[in-house]
Amino acid sequence: MKKTVVLGASDNPSRYSYKAVHQLKRSGHEVVPVGIKKGEVAGLAIETEKPEVTGVDTVTLYVGPQNQPSWYDYILSLQPKRIIFNPGTENYELEKKAREQNIETLHACTLIMLSVGNY
Numbered sequence: 001m002k003k004t005v006v007l008g009a010s011d012n013p014s015r016y017s018y019k020a021v022h023q024l025k026r027s028g029h030e031v032v033p034v035g036i037k038k039g040e041v042a043g044l045a046i047e048t049e050k051p052e053v054t055g056v057d058t059v060t061l062y063v064g065p066q067n068q069p070s071w072y073d074y075i076l077s078l079q080p081k082r083i084i085f086n087p088g089t090e091n092y093e094l095e096k097k098a099r100e101q102n103i104e105t106l107h108a109c110t111l112i113m114l115s116v117g118n119y
Helices: 016-026 069-077 092-100 110-116
Strands: 003-007 030-034 058-061 082-085 104-107
Touching: 003 016, 016 030, 016 110, 069 092, 082 092, 092 104
Parallel strands: 003 030, 003 058, 058 082, 082 104
Antiparallel strands: none
């Protein structure tokens, strides 16, 4: 089972991060939703601090590039195998930092990857 941190998680059903948490969980992945507001999504509490998480396979981003700098250290400290930059979250600076630590970066959509079976 792959462990995924969903950064920018929301309890709002119209948000893609909400849909991603549900779909990841349905697909059998262990999910850690992290956001700026407390709430619950797919029966999981949204972490509002920067929780220590080990064994992270993927960080999937739902935070715009203008709000990412305060998350750089946290994201990199998770030592994920890859970071998925969902549409609208692309950020050359973070990608460069990740690649320097041998973290794969993808410009992709988590929901589409899950739906076509290449997550």
